[in-house]
Amino acid sequence: xxxGPLGSSMRLLVDEIQFSVVSDVLVTASSEINRLKDPVxxxxxxxxxxxxxxxxxxxxxxxxxxxxxxKFNTKEPKNGPWIKIIxxxxxxxxxxxxxxxxxxxxxVVEGLTGHKGDSRKGPLTSVAQCHALxxxxxxxxxxxxxxxxxxxxxxxxxxxxDHTYDP
Numbered sequence: 001x002x003x004g005p006l007g008s009s010m011r012l013l014v015d016e017i018q019f020s021v022v023s024d025v026l027v028t029a030s031s032e033i034n035r036l037k038d039p040v041x042x043x044x045x046x047x048x049x050x051x052x053x054x055x056x057x058x059x060x061x062x063x064x065x066x067x068x069x070x071k072f073n074t075k076e077p078k079n080g081p082w083i084k085i086i087x088x089x090x091x092x093x094x095x096x097x098x099x100x101x102x103x104x105x106x107x108v109v110e111g112l113t114g115h116k117g118d119s120r121k122g123p124l125t126s127v128a129q130c131h132a133l134x135x136x137x138x139x140x141x142x143x144x145x146x147x148x149x150x151x152x153x154x155x156x157x158x159x160x161x162d163h164t165y166d167p
Contacts, residue, residue, distance in 0.1 A: 010139060018109055020095045022129055026101075029083075030136035032100045032106035036081055039067035040100065044085040053085045053104070053130040056147045060134035063156040064140025076101070085126050093129060104129050 005096045014023040033040060042057055044050035054070060074084055081100035091105040109124045126163045131148065 013135055019132055021088035021109055022100035025093055025095045028097050029102045032097055038080055039069050041082040042070045043074050045087055049087040053126045056130050056134040059147055063138035063143050097143055126127045
């Protein structure tokens with residue numbers, strides 16, 4: 001749990017069960033990002049999901065004064081730190097260090113319980129994972145917080161809310 005201004009508590013997304021599969025990777029990545037001396041290159045596909053994912057990372061970097069560059073393609077450069085965001089599950093969320101190489105990819109997780117107590121699986125989109133990473137990088141950043149309502153936009157765009165919502 002992180003404590004905000006005036007002692008108010010704020011729940012971190014990475015502490016939620018839905019993020020348990022990627023929480024260690026995202027926490028390690030945030031530490032590496034905050035230590036960077038060179039600009040980090042943000043890579044994503046030129047799609048609405050790519051834009052929604054990259055925008056919240058950009059906001060957290062701006063909030064923390066961290067230099068970055070952006071490219072709308074996923075070709076990995078040979079040198080320098082980078083973060084690559086993939087819309088689908090063709091890869092897995094993973095990190096390498098020295099230099100930073102972070103891949104964020106959507107995956108299916110268990111984390112919801114239906115009204116009968118049955119387990120539900122659903123996507124943990126790249127958008128949601130990027131929001132979790134941005135929250136760790138800049139938990140109280142004004143730009144980052146303004147984008148928080150877009151957290152589940154990846155699920156909405158993929159129609160996942162229609163399949164996992166169980167009142």
